[in-house]
Amino acid sequence: MAILSLGYFCNQVTLQVARKIDKGGFTFTRLPRDVKKKKPELYIYVKKVIVDICYMQEDPSEKTLSAFYTAWPDNLVFPAARFLSVHLRGNVIRTETADDNGENEMLDWIAQRIPTSIPMLQRASIVYDLVRMYRRESSGMVVAELKMDNLFPAVFQRVKSLEFRATPIRLDSKCVFMQNCSGFTNLQFSCQGNVGLFHRILEISAPILEALDIVNFRCEDLRSLFYHDEGQPMTYPKLQKLKFHFITFVEDQDIISLDETIVPFPALTHLSWPTAYTFADDTVFRGNSATLEYLNITLDTNLVNVLDKYKVFSSGKYSKLRHISVANSSSIQVELMGFASFVSYAISLISPATKSFKLVDYNPRQPLTDLIPTSIFAENIQVLDLSATKLVLLDMLDLIKLLPNMTDFTCIPGGIGSEMGKKRGSPLQGLEAEYYPLSHRLRCWVVSHTNSIPLRSIALSSLALAILCSNFTFAALPHEKRKLYNFELHKITTGGGYDKYTEKIKRLCYFD
Numbered sequence: 001m002a003i004l005s006l007g008y009f010c011n012q013v014t015l016q017v018a019r020k021i022d023k024g025g026f027t028f029t030r031l032p033r034d035v036k037k038k039k040p041e042l043y044i045y046v047k048k049v050i051v052d053i054c055y056m057q058e059d060p061s062e063k064t065l066s067a068f069y070t071a072w073p074d075n076l077v078f079p080a081a082r083f084l085s086v087h088l089r090g091n092v093i094r095t096e097t098a099d100d101n102g103e104n105e106m107l108d109w110i111a112q113r114i115p116t117s118i119p120m121l122q123r124a125s126i127v128y129d130l131v132r133m134y135r136r137e138s139s140g141m142v143v144a145e146l147k148m149d150n151l152f153p154a155v156f157q158r159v160k161s162l163e164f165r166a167t168p169i170r171l172d173s174k175c176v177f178m179q180n181c182s183g184f185t186n187l188q189f190s191c192q193g194n195v196g197l198f199h200r201i202l203e204i205s206a207p208i209l210e211a212l213d214i215v216n217f218r219c220e221d222l223r224s225l226f227y228h229d230e231g232q233p234m235t236y237p238k239l240q241k242l243k244f245h246f247i248t249f250v251e252d253q254d255i256i257s258l259d260e261t262i263v264p265f266p267a268l269t270h271l272s273w274p275t276a277y278t279f280a281d282d283t284v285f286r287g288n289s290a291t292l293e294y295l296n297i298t299l300d301t302n303l304v305n306v307l308d309k310y311k312v313f314s315s316g317k318y319s320k321l322r323h324i325s326v327a328n329s330s331s332i333q334v335e336l337m338g339f340a341s342f343v344s345y346a347i348s349l350i351s352p353a354t355k356s357f358k359l360v361d362y363n364p365r366q367p368l369t370d371l372i373p374t375s376i377f378a379e380n381i382q383v384l385d386l387s388a389t390k391l392v393l394l395d396m397l398d399l400i401k402l403l404p405n406m407t408d409f410t411c412i413p414g415g416i417g418s419e420m421g422k423k424r425g426s427p428l429q430g431l432e433a434e435y436y437p438l439s440h441r442l443r444c445w446v447v448s449h450t451n452s453i454p455l456r457s458i459a460l461s462s463l464a465l466a467i468l469c470s471n472f473t474f475a476a477l478p479h480e481k482r483k484l485y486n487f488e489l490h491k492i493t494t495g496g497g498y499d500k501y502t503e504k505i506k507r508l509c510y511f512d
Contacts, residue, residue, distance in 0.1 A: 013043075013078075014050040017068050017106070043076070048083040049118060051110060054090045068106055072113060082122045084155070086110065089129040111154035123186075124159045126151070128166035156181045162201075165190035165215065178204060185238075188213040199224040206234050211241040219278045222256055226264055226283075233262045240291075242284070243272040255280045255302065263287035269320075272296040274327060274360075277303035282310040289317040295349075296325040298360075299342065313349045321351040325385075327360035343371045350377055358385035369398045378402055382441075385410040387448040392417040393461050397431075397468070400439050410446035415457040416464075428464050438468035446476040455481060459488040466504040473507055482510040 114121060128148075156162070157180050165188075183205035189198050189212075202209075202225065214225075228234050242265060257280040265271075268288040274296055295318075297303065307313060326346040346359060357377070368386075372378055381403050391399070392414035400406060416428075445465055447458055462475040477485055486509050492498075493505050 011045060012048040012050065013046050014052060015068075015071055017051070017053045043078050044080060046078045046081050048085065049078055049081050050085045051087070053086075053088045053106060065105060069109065072109065072117070074113070074116075076113070076117050078118050080120065081118045082120055083124070084114065084118055084121055085125040085127070086151070086155075087125075087127045087129070089127075107148060107151045111150040114154045114158065121155075121158045123161040124155045125163040126155065126166070127163075153178075153180065160184055161186035163188040164194075166194060183208050185209060186211045188215070190215040195221045195224055199229075202234065203228055206236050207238070209236055209239050212236075212239060213241075213243040213245075215245045217244065219256070222278060226258055226262065233259065233264070235262070235264050235266070238267055239265050240267055241270040242268060243270070244275060256283075257281055258283050267291055270294040274298050276300055276329075277306065279306065282306055282312055285310070285312050290319060292318050293320050294323045295321060298327040298329050299346065300329040304345065307349075313351075316351045318351045318353075320353050322353055323356040323358075323383075324349055324354055325358040325360060340371055343368070347372065347377050350380070352376060352380065354380060356383035356385070357381050358387075360388060367395060367398070369395075369402050372402055379405065382406055383408045385446075387411065387446070390414040390449075390452065393464060396461070397435055397438060397464070400442055400465075400469070401435070404439060405441050406439065407441050407443045408446065409442065409444070410448055412449045413447055413453045413458050413461055415453050416460050428460065428467070431464055432467055435468045437470060438465075439472075440470050442469040443471055443473050444476055445472075445474075450477060450481050455485050456488045456492070459485055459492055462508055463489065463492060463498075463501075463505065466508055467501055472504075474510075475508070477510075486510055 126148075156178065162184050178200050181201075181204055184201065185205075185208055187201065187205060187209060189201070195218075226234055256278055260281065262283070263286045265284060266287040268284075269291055271284060271288075271292060271294070273284065275298060277297075277300060280302075324346075326349065328342050328346075343359070347357075350357065354377075368389075382405055384399075384403065384406055387410045390412040393416045395414070396409075396411065400409065442465065445462065450458065458475065458477070465472045465475075475485075489505065489508055493501075498505065
C-alpha cells in the first residue's frame with residue numbers, strides 16, 4: 001500500500017479574514033483527520049500561502065484585527081513556500097470621516113512579515129476586488145482607494161513572477177516603491193485604471209520579461225507597451241509568450257500604427273490575440289517568423305488586410321509554427337468573405353511544421369471535407385479541434401479519411417444520422433465494408449458538449465471508430481458520464497454480432 005507523506009496534504013495553507021471572524025488560524029488543504037492542525041512541523045511542507053481578506057459592508061473590527069495578528073505571529077515561518085496569494089474582496093460603505101487604518105494595518109502587517117515568514121518567495125498573486133465607498137451628504141457616493149505602497153515593495157522586490165489584478169488603487173505617482181525592483185520574468189496584469197503602474201513595471205522588466213499576459217486593456221493605452229516615457233521604442237528581447245484578453249476597441253481611430261523599424265518581440269514563441277487586432281501594420285508579427293510555434297487569433301477585417309498587405313504568412317515563412325487556433329468574427333462573415341472563404345483562409349495560414357489546428361466558433365454550412373484541399377494540411381495535421389462543431393458519424397468518418405495522419409480529434413457528437421438510424425439490425429451494419437481500414441493513426445476522440453446528444457449515440461460512434469481504426473483507444477468523456485457510457489456500450493454489444501471485436505470493446509470501457 002502506498003504511503004502518502006504529509007507534504008501531499010499540507011502543500012497549501014489559507015488564512016481567511018472576515019468581518020465576523022471569532023478566531024483566526026491557517027487552514028491546511030486536504031489535511032488528514034488524524035493530524036492536529038496546530039502541529040508546527042506541518043509548516044515545512046507548505047508550498048503556497050493564501051491570505052483571503054473579505055469585508056462585507058463594514059470595516060474590520062478590533063476583534064477581526066486581533067484574530068488576524070494572532071494567526072500570523074512574528075515567529076511563523078514557511079521555509080519551503082514559493083508562492084504567496086493575497087486576495088482582498090467585498091464591499092464597504094461608510095461615512096466620509098472614517099479612516100483606512102484597519103485595512104492598511106493588515107496590509108502593512110503582511111508586508112512586514114513576508115521577508116521572514118516566506119524567505120524563499122518566488123511567485124506572487126495580488127488580487128484586489130474590494131469596492132470601498134464613502135457616503136457624502138453633498139455629492140452622494142465616492143469611490144475610495146486603498147493604499148498599498150508598503151505591500152508592493154515587500155512583494156515586488158522578492159519575486160520574478162507576478163499576477164496583479166485590481167480596481168484603481170492609490171499609488172505614489174512616480175512609483176517610488178519600484179526603485180529596488182529588478183523586474184519580472186513572468187507578468188499577468190489587469191490594467192483597469194492602473195496603466196501608470198503597468199508602464200513602470202514594463203520599463204523595468206522589458207529586458208528580462210519572458211511571459212506577458214494582459215487583461216482588460218484599453219486600446220488607447222497599448223502604446224505604453226511600446227514606448228518609454230522619453231519616447232524611445234521599448235523592445236522585449238527575451239519575451240516568448242504574449243497573451244491579450246478583452247482589449248476595449250471602439251472606433252477605427254483607435255487603430256495603432258508604429259514605426260516600421262520597431263521589432264518589439266523578436267523571440268516570440270507563443271502569441272494569443274483572441275480579440276480585435278488593433279494595429280494598422282504587422283507590429284506583433286515582426287521579426288519572429290523563425291521562432292513562433294503557437295498562434296491563437298481572431299480573423300477580423302483589419303487583421304486579414306494586414307496579413308495580406310505585409311504577406312505575413314506567405315510561402316511558409318513561419319517554419320516552426322506547430323499549432324494554430326483561428327476564430328471567425330462577425331466582420332469576417334458579413335463584410336469580407338463568406339463561410340467557405342473563411343475556412344480556406346484559416347487553412348492557408350499553416351506552415352510545413354503545423355501539426356495541430358483548431359477552428360473556433362465554426363458552424364458548418366457545407367461539409368468541411370469540401371473545403372480542405374488535398375495539400376500539406378491533409379498530410380500534416382495530427383490534432384484537429386472542432387470543439388464547437390457538431391458532426392454526425394458519417395461526416396466524422398469522411399473527415400478522418402481525408403486526414404490520414406490525425407491522432408486526436410475533437411468535435412460535438414451529432415449522432416449516427418437519420419439514414420443510419422433507419423437501418424434494421426445494427427445501425428453500424430455496412431460501415432466496415434465501406435470504410436475499413438479508415439485510419440491506422442487515430443487514437444482518441446475528445447467528445448465536447450456531451451449533453452447535446454444521448455450517450456447511446458456517443459457509444460455507437462465510439463464503437464464505429466474502434467472497428468474502423470486499428471489504433472483507436474478511447475473516447476475522452478467527463479468523469480460523471482463514464483459509468484453510463486460503459487452501460488450503453490454493454491447494452492449495444494450484448495445484442496450480438498460484435499464477438500470478434502471483444503478486445504476493442506474492452507479498450508473503450510472506463511475502469512475508474
